[in-house]
Amino acid sequence: MESFRHNLTPVEVKAFLATVKDLAENLCILYCVKVPVPCPECGGEETCQSGAVSFYSSSSNKITHELKACLKCGYKNLSTLLTIEKM
Numbered sequence: 001m002e003s004f005r006h007n008l009t010p011v012e013v014k015a016f017l018a019t020v021k022d023l024a025e026n027l028c029i030l031y032c033v034k035v036p037v038p039c040p041e042c043g044g045e046e047t048c049q050s051g052a053v054s055f056y057s058s059s060s061n062k063i064t065h066e067l068k069a070c071l072k073c074g075y076k077n078l079s080t081l082l083t084i085e086k087m
């Protein structure tokens with residue numbers, strides 16, 4: 001199992017993974033941090049931001065996706081990061 005770095009409680013880790021499970025089907029989540037950024041939907045004080053690597057990426061050490069989630073309302077957002085890979 002890959003190392004998973006986070007600053008969440010065990011209950012928050014479980015809630016985060018349950019929230020993003022449909023978005024993270026083909027991703028390996030490397031880290032998750034709770035940051036004081038308001039949620040765009042409910043206005044909650046904190047959101048979780050994480051970095052992930054796609055299973056289809058040619059390089060397993062470059063973060064290819066960013067996940068954002070709110071543990072209060074269930075808001076989630078997946079964005080693809082632009083990376084430059086060797087041919």
